[in-house]
Amino acid sequence: MLIADEVQTGFARTGKLFAMEHHGVEPDLVTMAKSLAGGMPLSAVCGRARIMDAPAPGGLGGTYAANLLSVASALAVLDVIQEEHLCDRSAALGERLMDRLNNAQRTNDRIAQVRGQGSMVAVEFRHAGQPDAATAKAVQQRAHAQGLVLLTCGMHGNVIRFLYPLTIPDAQFERALDILDAALTEAVPA
Structure with missing residues (x-):
């Protein structure tokens, strides 16, 4: 079964x-x-x-x-x-988020993996081959200071997963992506 x-x-x-x-x-x-x-x-x-x-x-x-x-x-x-065609919207929003995370991954070696399907997305941080909870927490704190709430998770606390509503307005989603970009740049050494 x-x-x-x-x-x-x-x-x-x-x-x-x-x-x-x-x-x-x-x-x-x-x-x-x-x-x-x-x-x-x-x-x-x-x-x-x-x-x-x-x-x-x-x-x-x-x-x-x-x-x-x-x-x-x-x-x-x-x-x-x-x-509201939320299945299609979920796929489109997830693609926008994953594009931003994949771009950040190209310049930040602490971003070990970007994974997801539709709007079920996560980013994993590692440093020197080990889970990097400190960077995940730093990204979370910097984003929170700008009004974006992120959830760390995973066995080692080194993953951030994204849980936005699929009905989020486009302008608000874009603002969240900009805050995320800034938090990743500030918290993750290049």
């Missing part, structure tokens, strides 16, 4: 409604939450009928399932994703 955990990757974040769509594979089960209801508490499991119908009545449930307000929110989220 193949289970796709789409809790973080779902709902247009990768440029498709679900990340699994990039791989041409249909999972047997899909788990969903977070972006599903636009911030309202809701989770879901969806799957093939033979699997979903297997438990006895009451045998399948969840902590954040079936709240009426959250379900209404999820339906509105799906409408917005379709009406």
